[in-house]
Amino acid sequence: MTSESGALLEIRNLKKHFPVGGGMFGTMTGKKEYLRAVDGISLSIEPGTTYGLVGESGCGKSTTAKMVLMLEEPTEGEIFFEGKDAINADKDAKRHYKSSVQAVFQDPWASLNPRMKVESIIAEPLEVNTTLTRAEIHTKVGDILEEVGLQQYQAELYPHEFSGGQRQRIGVARSLALNPKLIVLDEPVSALDVSIRAQIMNLLMDLQKEHGLTYLLIAHHLATVRYMCDKMGVMYLGKLVEEASTDQLFDTPTHPYTQALIGAALPYHPDDQKEELLLEGEVPSPINPPSCCSYAPLCPEPDPLCEANELVTKVVAPGHQTAHCAHCADEYGCYWFPRER
Numbered sequence: 001m002t003s004e005s006g007a008l009l010e011i012r013n014l015k016k017h018f019p020v021g022g023g024m025f026g027t028m029t030g031k032k033e034y035l036r037a038v039d040g041i042s043l044s045i046e047p048g049t050t051y052g053l054v055g056e057s058g059c060g061k062s063t064t065a066k067m068v069l070m071l072e073e074p075t076e077g078e079i080f081f082e083g084k085d086a087i088n089a090d091k092d093a094k095r096h097y098k099s100s101v102q103a104v105f106q107d108p109w110a111s112l113n114p115r116m117k118v119e120s121i122i123a124e125p126l127e128v129n130t131t132l133t134r135a136e137i138h139t140k141v142g143d144i145l146e147e148v149g150l151q152q153y154q155a156e157l158y159p160h161e162f163s164g165g166q167r168q169r170i171g172v173a174r175s176l177a178l179n180p181k182l183i184v185l186d187e188p189v190s191a192l193d194v195s196i197r198a199q200i201m202n203l204l205m206d207l208q209k210e211h212g213l214t215y216l217l218i219a220h221h222l223a224t225v226r227y228m229c230d231k232m233g234v235m236y237l238g239k240l241v242e243e244a245s246t247d248q249l250f251d252t253p254t255h256p257y258t259q260a261l262i263g264a265a266l267p268y269h270p271d272d273q274k275e276e277l278l279l280e281g282e283v284p285s286p287i288n289p290p291s292c293c294s295y296a297p298l299c300p301e302p303d304p305l306c307e308a309n310e311l312v313t314k315v316v317a318p319g320h321q322t323a324h325c326a327h328c329a330d331e332y333g334c335y336w337f338p339r340e341r
Contacts, residue, residue: 007044007080008214009068009182014077015040016063020287036286037063039238040077045182045231050208050215052229052246054222054261058286059235061218065184068216069103070094081182099129102175104204106187108167112159118145118170119155125177140177148173148203165196172203176211185217189224201228222265226250234258237289239311244320254322 017034038060045051053061066072068079070086079086086097105111112121122141126132132140142152148169159167168188175183185204189197205228207213219225225232226246233243234257242255253259312326 006046008047008082009216010044010078010080011064011068012042012078012080013040014038014042014064014067014079015075016060016067016072017075033287036238036289038067038074039286039289041233041235041238041240043233043240043243045214045216047181047214048208048212049230050217050228052217052219052225052232053235054219054225054232055235056220056261060238061220061235062186064235065103065186065216065218069101069184070098095129099125099178100181101184102178102180102182103184103186104168104171104175104188107191108164108171109159111171112167114159116158117155118157118159121159121170122155122174122177125174129178144173144176147176147207163196164192165200168192168196168200169203172200172207176207179211180213182214182216185215185219187219188217190219190221197224204228222250222262234261237284237286239323241323242321244317248317248320252317252320254316254320 015036016038017036020033020035041060041064043051043053053064055061063072067074074087081097081100084093086094089097116124119138119141122144123137126137126140130137141155145152145155150166150169150173154162159170162170168191171188188204189200192200201224204215208215215228217225217229229246231244232246232249233240234249234255235241236255236257242249242253242258249258250262253262306325310326311323313321314324315321
């Protein structure tokens with residue numbers, strides 16, 4: 001089942017603000033302040049596709065993933081799964097949601113209990129959420145291990161007896177135990193050796209085709225995103241500043257932050273020539289961000305009128321949208337977004 005828009009997962013104006021300061025003596029100003037980790041993002045993911053969420057550390061990617069996994073409670077906003085409100089759902093509906101949405105984490109060593117054998121790690125969600133017998137669970141664990149490229153006898157081993165790539169395969173196997181529809185991949189290959197990354201990415205893509213899985217990929221490595229994703233969004237300072245299909249975004253990036261990200265990435269071939277956008281100035285604080293374009297403090301030609309305007313989303317091509325200051329998106333234009341003539 002999907003929503004009326006055809007999306008499996010739909011996020012609407014999602015926010016997460018963390019209180020800062022306070023304590024025994026309060027803040028220096030005496031006023032309660034908040035760090036706006038995620039500040040009103042909206043996106044949708046179609047069934048059977050991979051959506052990549054990229055941006056530098058601290059932009060809000062992982063906090064978004066935690067809210068989707070219900071490990072963090074949103075400050076504001078809505079999450080719809082299969083067309084139903086997941087945040088305000090009843091107990092049974094939330095149980096179904098948590099079974100249908102699983103995760104593969106960045107560090108395969110930290111995400112596995114070192115005191116548990118592999119069979120117990122994979123079998124635990126089956127024991128809690130299903131009525132399968134012990135024999136049925138044992139058979140299913142063996143089948144899943146083979147599916148991710150491991151052997152059935154390895155179910156009797158502990159995590160420390162595996163390599164990093166094998167441990168990540170165990171993490172993938174655990175995420176498959178409950179036959180989920182959506183898997184959140186939080187930097188799934190960044191902790192692995194370069195030689196192993198392609199193997200895990202290919203495994204994930206093969207599993208997606210075989211089971212019809214949908215992925216939300218959190219990453220900062222652009223080559224991984226370009227290889228795996230159908231669509232991607234770029235986050236900056238808690239906001240989604242650009243969204244498009246992967247090919248569109250890499251071929252015609254329009255937001256200056258997206259251009260800077262792609263320009264800073266290593267080329268695919270040493271002889272490739274590409275332009276690099278250099279950004280000067282100081283990145284605004286997520287505690288007190290600008291009311292309009294987050295790039296206003298970095299702008300070489302700042303316009304005072306920008307400060308009085310909100311951030312708006314402008315469609316620059318079919319399926320391609322970019323966040324603009326309302327003033328710059330209007331007929332005036334600015335340094336970052338020159339007016340079309």
